[in-house]
Amino acid sequence: MSNEYVKRKVALKDIQPCLICNKPSTTVLFNGDNNNGGGADWFYVCDIHLQDNIQFVVPVYSKEYENEVIHLRQLKQKITSTAAIKNGNWDGWVTKLFAKGTKSSTKTDNIEADSAIDADNEDKGTKGQDTKAPADLSALQREYDETLDRITKLQKNNKTYQLSDTFYQSRLERKKQQEKLAARRKQLQESYTNTDPDELLSKFAFPSVPKTS
Structure with a gap:
């Protein structure tokens, strides 16, 4: 995943907390680099945090x-x-x-x-x-x-930013964890799907309906 995020705006119905201050925000920094197949990365942030904040992001001008x-x-x-x-x-x-x-x-x-x-x-x-x-x-x-x-x-009008090294590494680590969880869920799902129904019946004894006299 490259260190290049694009600023986007979402509708008010999609508002979520800012990554920095937890205040509601409609601004999203989006990274669509999916070269490794791990999916896109994005997070919500207030516009004010994008201004003169080199410890968080720096603008990438044309x-x-x-x-x-x-x-x-x-x-x-x-x-x-x-x-x-x-x-x-x-x-x-x-x-x-x-x-x-x-x-x-x-x-x-x-x-x-x-x-x-x-x-x-x-x-x-x-x-x-x-x-x-x-x-x-x-x-x-x-x-x-x-x-x-x-x-x-x-x-x-600039919309492109680079994260500071600290924040960028944290996003990379978060993405790796998400990829591991996704792979684990996929493995569990495949294991369940490939299980023979007869094998399940032989392993589990289901309670029978009591007989009445």
Whole structure:
């Protein structure tokens, strides 16, 4: 059984106690992995126990979520650097540009600055991008907010979880016990079914009806 559980909702008529706090809950963590033929595993749990509870479960997010998080970090770095430039920290930025060299001493200062920007972008493999500095801070902030909203939505709609090692091992042990009991019941049933009725009659003496005089 793999350590991957999916959150599901059941009807109110099927409500049962939470595994953690015993309060009634309609949320079920379901594991349908039946590779070993031992049947599915599930248990009821309150939604609040699925939030920031690494000792119980951790969410398993999609690739889309991971990409959005990376994009958010990149936007944060751009916003930080752009804000620093707009606040007057131009010296280090200009020095870096002109360290690449200028093409001609007869050109104006503006042309020299543009050439230095192009050289820097060529080194990074991004020629033609971000040639205007500082970038539009409001546009970056708007994109950051939109990305954050998408991340929040993906978090809210996540339905896949992994149990902590302790809980997962307890579920495995419980499943093994259930499989043993099921095998035992099956063995007893087969033993009873295969018994010859005549053999049963010879082993047991059934009481007879008393004779009346």
